[in-house]
Amino acid sequence: MSGLLCYCRAGFEPELAAELGERAAAAGHAGYAVTDRDSGYVRFLVPGGDAHALSRALPWRDLVFARQKLQLLADLPALDPKDRIAPIIAALQSASVAGPPAAAGQAPYGTLLVEHPDSDAAGPLSGLARAFGNALRPALRKAGLLAASDDPRRPRLHVCLLAGDHLLLACSDSRDSSPWPNGVPRLRLHRDAPSRSALKLEEAFMSMLDDAERARLLKPGMHAADLGAAPGGWTWVLLREGLQVMAIDNGPLREHVMDTGRVTHLREDGFRWQPPRPLDWMVCDMVEQPRRVASRMATWFREGWCRQAVFNLKLPMKKRWLETTLCLDLFAREAGRPLTVRARQLYHDREEITVIAMPSGS
Template sequence: MNLLLLCRPGFEPETAAEIADWAARREIAGYPQAERGSGWVRFHDLAAQQENTGADPEEEAGRNTARPALPPRNLIFARQCVRVLADLPQLDPSDRLTPMLAALADTPWRPFGSLIVEHPDSDAARPLAGLARSFGNALRPALRKAGLLSASEDLQQPCLHLCFFSGTHAVLGVSQPRGERIWPQGIPRLRLPKEAPSRSAQKLEEAFQILLRPDEREQWLKPGMSAVDLGAAPGGWSWILTRHHIHVTAIDNGPLADSLLATGLVRHLRADGFSWQPTQPVDWMVCDMVEQPRRVAARMAEWFAHGWCRRAVFNLKLPMKKRHAEVQANLADFHAHCAEAGVAVQTRARQLYHDREEITVLAWS
């Protein structure tokens, strides 16, 4: 399958390496196409191209009666990953709608449950935001009239994506149903309240939105739960936990914001996050310490090995080079340490919008 992946500008090589590894493990012959700073990567499936080049029209129509496979959801560096349905490089600005409807006429996914109109998150593409917003308002009723979009939003059905690269070039694609809203560009729109101790609070809030399913957020973030925040100062991550009415033990030799202590849900202990140990297990451990990623991964594994926490969110800082390889090595080390202790731990990881040179990992036992 041909894929379009949207990512943080500058991380196209990591996204390309990750999708190439994914394809190789599934014996999909193809190659990634990336342009530094563009915010996108294309994966070209050679088998799909050969089929499209020499396909018999009747055989092709027969294949369209069943839904083909959809792209993966568990990539780390890709914020959005869609299966390409049509590449439209020569759109007429006076009538973009007609060729799009024609390209979707025989799609096996009709009707789609929702529509996302987006553009890459790059300096060059940001001026397309107005076009994406206005064109989406025109496209939705046209899709519904053609029977291509459900009458109301259905988050259990595949999502149709329209990604503008310019005013005359767009790609139509489809992504897996998630049972929850999908954000344009894969970026949740979060507001930082003025009382938040730091902007890092948005990292944990985004992690809960992206890495947890709706049912998990409901079950795993309940009032009265307990948490430890390693390297807490000035308290952004602890503050997010208190917003869920979770009791927090904040571990840091530095000071915490007065607004955080005023919640009455935080106990501050001046200690080193790499040596402090809890006296009893907690529901959550979170960590955003600036340290070598392998050391952080080993410390996180120690928490699970000793049964000190049930779930964790932590950040792994990235090196300047070979970042994809380093991420894979760090996660492999984390799982290996847990396995040595006889603890089965599952993980999800993503480079979030509010991350910079790091990734965020969710782990649970």
């Protein structure tokens, strides 16, 4: 079996399938997506094709609807629940590994992740995934397939449980995949956070900027605007990073956010308000037509009102991949300056995606 295995939010398989199909075709790879509605994963198969090349042509960072991108190794259906390990070892001994080749005598995989799709059907497999991982790890080490101690820089082996007797084997290159199991960063809602939305901005900074970008672009003392700020979750995240915030919303902000003394609350229309001077950051979580939001965000960049931005595009409509591409194209065109733009459906995003934009080369 040659191709990719990508995880997504359950219900967004059609969007991910469309994205993979369009991007693979644009990169000259013939293939097709296989998925079931609400399964939480999509396989993109390239029979007889080069899955390594396909994977390189579709970097994980650039994918919007994939929480994780893996290279498929094998589909093992109808397993005997009394011995799932022997067929896994047999399949791995004949599979080719993603990422840097192992040195002589080195095990091909640095870590093992036993996962299951994030879906109602696969949820009950979490106990099995834990127990099975504990049983499989020593067997893989004994067979020389897994490093004696975890090495996160080496290719990772993923076992994706679909049922008690059915699993997929896949691998990932740690430089081109989500670092988190299931592609889900673990974030806990802080008890002072004014809203659950705070998790979205936290996740955006954590997963869409690398450590060097984050240290360079997000510094105490910087100035930001938060459009559609109430009750204050995103403003609170910016405050924790040490920023000063102009919070734009007709609705009230939580008192402890205002008490910091670093927030100016303006009851203005976020589609009309403009900052008195250029800002380091603008963030926007206004619930509106995505094209209208994308266009307004572009105005901010075109006019030089902010250097960087994080904004959400709500996607309640049916053709969500099409709408995503329309909005991102419109944004890039109207912004009228070279920007690095990353878009992703975060774990904490529901019917929406999050976009981060910054000057190219920053």
